[in-house]
Amino acid sequence: MKALQVRGLAVRYGTHAVLQGVDLELGEGEFVGLVGPSGCGKSTLLRCVAGLVSPASGSVSVFGRPVRGPDPEVGILFQDDALLPWRTSRENVALPLRFRGVDRRDSREQAEAWLRRVGLLGAADRYPGQLSGGMRKRVALAQVLAARPKLLLMDEPFASVDAIVRHFLEADVLRLVQEEGISVLLVTHDLEEAIALSDRVAVMSAGPAARVVREFAVPFGRPRDLVGVRSQPAFGVLVEAVWDALRSEVSRMGWEVPA
Amino acid sequence: MIRAAAALCVLGAWELASRLRWLDPFLVPPPSRVASVLYELVGTGQVWPHFRATVWEAVAGLVVGTACGSALGLLSATVRPVAEVLEPVMAVLNAVPRVVLAPLFVIWFGIGTASKVALSFLLVMVVMFFATYTGVREVDPRLVERVRTLGGGRRDVVREVYVPSVGAWVVSGLKVAVGFAFTGAVVGEFVASSQGLGYLLSFAQSTYNASLTLALIGLVVAAILLLFWGFGRLERWWLRWRPTDPEPVRRAPKPAPAARPAEQAP
Numbered sequence: 001m002k003a004l005q006v007r008g009l010a011v012r013y014g015t016h017a018v019l020q021g022v023d024l025e026l027g028e029g030e031f032v033g034l035v036g037p038s039g040c041g042k043s044t045l046l047r048c049v050a051g052l053v054s055p056a057s058g059s060v061s062v063f064g065r066p067v068r069g070p071d072p073e074v075g076i077l078f079q080d081d082a083l084l085p086w087r088t089s090r091e092n093v094a095l096p097l098r099f100r101g102v103d104r105r106d107s108r109e110q111a112e113a114w115l116r117r118v119g120l121l122g123a124a125d126r127y128p129g130q131l132s133g134g135m136r137k138r139v140a141l142a143q144v145l146a147a148r149p150k151l152l153l154m155d156e157p158f159a160s161v162d163a164i165v166r167h168f169l170e171a172d173v174l175r176l177v178q179e180e181g182i183s184v185l186l187v188t189h190d191l192e193e194a195i196a197l198s199d200r201v202a203v204m205s206a207g208p209a210a211r212v213v214r215e216f217a218v219p220f221g222r223p224r225d226l227v228g229v230r231s232q233p234a235f236g237v238l239v240e241a242v243w244d245a246l247r248s249e250v251s252r253m254g255w256e257v258p259a
Numbered sequence: 260m261i262r263a264a265a266a267l268c269v270l271g272a273w274e275l276a277s278r279l280r281w282l283d284p285f286l287v288p289p290p291s292r293v294a295s296v297l298y299e300l301v302g303t304g305q306v307w308p309h310f311r312a313t314v315w316e317a318v319a320g321l322v323v324g325t326a327c328g329s330a331l332g333l334l335s336a337t338v339r340p341v342a343e344v345l346e347p348v349m350a351v352l353n354a355v356p357r358v359v360l361a362p363l364f365v366i367w368f369g370i371g372t373a374s375k376v377a378l379s380f381l382l383v384m385v386v387m388f389f390a391t392y393t394g395v396r397e398v399d400p401r402l403v404e405r406v407r408t409l410g411g412g413r414r415d416v417v418r419e420v421y422v423p424s425v426g427a428w429v430v431s432g433l434k435v436a437v438g439f440a441f442t443g444a445v446v447g448e449f450v451a452s453s454q455g456l457g458y459l460l461s462f463a464q465s466t467y468n469a470s471l472t473l474a475l476i477g478l479v480v481a482a483i484l485l486l487f488w489g490f491g492r493l494e495r496w497w498l499r500w501r502p503t504d505p506e507p508v509r510r511a512p513k514p515a516p517a518a519r520p521a522e523q524a525p
Binding site for chain 1: 399401402404405406407408409410411412415419420423424500501502
């Protein structure tokens with residue numbers, strides 16, 4: 001069964017068509033990177049899959065179920081690490097478990113197990129305001145994973161952290177989704193990040209009425225070495241191919257793009 | 260430390276100026292005189308019925324005003340038509356010096372306790388209305404969305420997001436409201452009454468007794484500071500998650516409504 005199936009999706013804000021005729025599929029356990037010119041509607045597509053935005057037409061289904069709102073099997077990690085500032089790391093991670101009716105002791109233990117897996121057990125009793133940006137991202141990751149999602153949606157999740165922290169976060173994400181067999185849809189404007197992490201990269205056209213125009217298979221297996229992969233010749237070739245596809249989309253927006 | 264030293268210096272200078280008759284001790288009695296009057300008031304127990312009356316009126320106004328103000332604020336923030344009716348009314352009440360209503364309340368509710376509680380209530384209610392109303396509207400929608408996508412229902416959203424973030428505004432509002440509650444009680448007594456610190460103040464004023472006046476002012480300030488300190492502790496406990504280091508937290512709501520209500524005319 002497909003983890004995600006988007007067919008002929010259209011989204012409008014008033015009379016403005018943001019998305020039109022979007023088709024996208026995700027197999028179980030697959031990691032797909034979604035790239036596109038900024039403002040093209042990548043985030044809208046993601047929010048639509050998350051059940052936070054209703055489509056004007058077309059269908060979205062996860063694991064065969066039509067999306068009608070937030071789904072318990074879909075986890076979301078957005079750019080804003082919206083942890084509850086008045087809850088400790090442990091309480092934040094335990095939150096989705098508590099919502100599912102897991103009792104206090106169990107949820108506490110599971111939360112600690114997840115914090116250990118992201119290397120932050122030592123910060124269990126600290127509040128988000130006492131953590132660095134990278135640590136907050138990890139807590140947010142543990143929080144999402146604690147809900148045991150089968151599909152994880154990420155929207156520029158690491159945009160606000162520096163390159164080194166970002167590298168470690170990427171490695172964490174890749175390792176954990178592999179271990180848990182989670183399917184991932186990652187929205188990013190960073191081509192290399194998309195290629196380094198994904199099994200497949202989908203390119204969206206420039207808006208308005210954006211859709212998925214090209215898809216590229218990434219020729220590396222998983223688990224993979226995020227540093228080693230970037231130095232392979234095939235990586236450079238793929239970056240260039242995806243970049244070409246993007247360039248023609250960006251130039252359609254009326255930009256002068258130097259070749 | 261520095262503040263305590265500065266206060267001591269001022270008191271010392273005042274004492275000296277008054278004793279050396281640079282200031283007329285009849286108009287500006289030395290602090291030692293004020294202290295002895297205060298000691299006498301408290302020691303003989305004369306002041307207690309008055310003190311109790313004022314504190315009771317202020318606390319009653321504070322409790323009922325907070326309850327009503329918060330309830331109306333909550334209602335306005337959640338039911339659009341209510342806000343459209345209430346907000347302009349509250350804004351007008353906020354803009355005018357509400358103590359001008361004191362004589363009217365005496366006519367309506369008599370010279371007893373009720374008119375003072377009513378004035379205190381009105382002052383507090385407007386402050387708490389805006390604290391709650393603003394608090395609800397300032398709730399971070401990202402947190403609401405986060406709780407929802409993590410599988411939380413309506414009740415979870417209220418418990419995990421609304422209560423802590425609106426609570427911060429309400430607790431800050433309370434610190435401002437304490438002063439208003441006592442303003443209402445004392446001014447109400449000042450206008451017409453048979454007991455209370457305001458009544459004593461009015462008596463002290465009519466007999467040109469500056470020492471008694473200053474001693475009574477001291478008592479009112481002490482009562483306010485005590486409650487203020489209590490609410491300060493409550494606020495610190497409520498906001499214990501806020502980082503103490505200088506690193507700013509973007510995510511934190513800004514529970515500093517004190518800046519606004521403080522500008523209000525009493």
